[in-house]
Amino acid sequence: MKPVELAQRLAARERPAGRPVMKQRWSRLLFLHWRIDPDLLRPLLPAGLHLDLHEGEAWLGVVPFLMERVRPVLMPAVPGLSWFLELNVRIYCHDDAGQPGVWFLSLDCNQPVAVELARRLFLLPYQHARMRYGGDLTATRYHCLRDGELDEAVYEYGPAGEVQEAEPGTLEFFLLERYVLFSVGRNGRLFSGKVNHPPYRWAPAKCDQWSTLPVKWDGLPEPQGRPESMLWVDHVDVHIFPLRRLALEM
Template sequence: MHRAFLHLQHRPIPLPSSSWLMTQVWSNVLFMHWPIQPEALKGVFPPSLQIDLYDHTAWVGLVPFQVSNMRFHGLPSIPLFRSFLQLNVRTYVTHQGIPGVYFFSLDVNHLPSVVGARLFYLLPFRQSKMAATLNDSCRFQSSYSFGQEEEELDVCYTPLSSPYSADKGTFDYWATERYCIFTSRGNKLYRGDIHHTRWSLQKADATFFRNTMAPFLPANHWNEQPIVHFSKEKKAFFWPLQKI
């Protein structure tokens, strides 16, 4: 048993009774969060979900990281899925009191992951051009284009503080300690459970060279400086989607 399953007290809901389906390791994770008026998000995710607010404000996050050591339960790691980059655009929602994450887009530089995740997890994965320099000072670049649509992120980031675990009730805890995702197909809503130990966070600094992600948001959304956190590594476990 992985040590993650010895730490369950931080979960807002119990683990599913079934076995986990897949595991992967996330490295050099950057959390960047911007406040946004809740009205700006209406109509861009399923109406059966409720916007989750912190300090009476909705939040949109950009989260770039590296994925590695992906494997399915009972099987060895898959060479084809050994390592790739990912960039998530997300917000925070609840359903029947359960907090979770809703993704507007999930960009990767790995076509098999796009196909598999769209098929089995009904998530809006997209193939993008990506590059990363991942060391003490990281740089992450992503470019997605489809027809006339183009979204880019070019950011350099550096951890500033010693690692810490966020306290319940703080924004740091609220924005990172999320253990399920919500997605939909047609008028059907699905939930996918996730498990990992609590995040070890560091305060961080980010310098943006370009950011045109999520063009459906207000044009000035990215203008102010975000709240930025860094985490070196996390092993996560995923369960199959369940219709709710």
């Protein structure tokens, strides 16, 4: 497959046609990334998706954050349902047409209703977990323990520099500017779902404690050493669009 062109990456940020089905805010985001052997990741992708590389290298991400004001369009947020925590393990891919996006290996969440709805409506591998957080924007402490696991993943993080937007073509742009998720339904049918939000305003992250346990929970070897990229985002308001089936090239 040809590499994804920069114009295709920029086009992915445009608002999709049609109406969104949900609104939500993502806040206190921490993006941790490690370089990883592409041959380890390619078998994880279904037919019709291809590993997306930055300058020939593959990346694995662990992203803890807060989900806030989650609700269907035209409905108010509901206390106890619309605020919860999420932590995802992700890799980067594109479809046959070169549309770049995210393939989630897992999404831990402490809201049982959200887990079940996301599994059914967006066909995503959500996992039940016990999670909590504390601190403030400058120093967030975040805990995650997936159901059935013994050890807890802990993150302590905050901003460590000036807030900025990612420049097209940079590693930060490649890792952050993702507006398409891919998922698989029955009989291996491939779907894509789009989100729309302003470009992330990110800062370098100070991360005093981090964990690769969610990677291990997903059955992969844990990355070694410090994350090679650590980025922090205050918040972003997001529109979620419905899934659409992808046609595979023959």
